[in-house]
């Protein structure tokens with residue numbers, strides 16, 4: 001059976017780029033279709049009916065028409081514009097950080113309902129006045145779970161012995177924690193205090209209600225920032241490299257393919 005020409009989906013707008021004089025290509029994260037792209041025609045014109053409903057970081061119901069290359073957005077209705085995120089520069093940056101990570105760690109058309117839920121809940125949590133750092137770190141750990149990079153926090157990633165309550169080390173390259181012994185022979189590790197390891201484990205293994213009761217002091221928060229940002233940076237660099245590498249392979253395959 002041919003696919004219907006138009007379809008509808010709930011979506012959060014995670015990226016926008018300009019196209020031509022008045023259009024945009026929007027990247028949408030959806031519950032059942034994963035990440036998709038759509039052209040919003042005329043959206044940059046002052047009287048566009050779409051404009052208000054397809055701002056970056058908006059939860060909308062979207063109608064699309066299938067196209068040969070890109071689908072076209074033909075209608076949209078806001079479900080939640082996450083207003084608090086747009087009236088505060090710091091919160092805007094936090095929300096953009098979240099959508100950027102979702103965009104970077106996902107491929108088009110790969111459904112991940114739990115990741116959509118995580119994105120939606122994170123936007124709601126950012127809207128509520130609370131511990132924003134905690135919201136972001138909780139998001140990071142659960143994002144890593146969903147995209148297949150869950151860090152190993154229970155045993156040493158090298159010798160597999162259970163981690164002792166001592167200052168261990170986080171290794172982005174190994175994807176988890178190294179015991180003091182193993183960390184001596186490894187480059188690019190970041191020291192991880194007993195408390196920071198406890199917090200990472202709590203975030204990884206608890207629901208948000210439990211995790212959100214935690215009170216983090218600034219030193220602990222800084223430590224988590226450092227460890228998580230190095231791990232995410234390492235993974236993204238690798239993703240970008242592997243994507244670039246795939247592109248090269250594809251080009252080579254095209255050139256050597258018999259015509």
Ligand SMILES: [Zn+2]
Nearest residue numbers: 156159179182
């Ligand atoms: Zn070890």
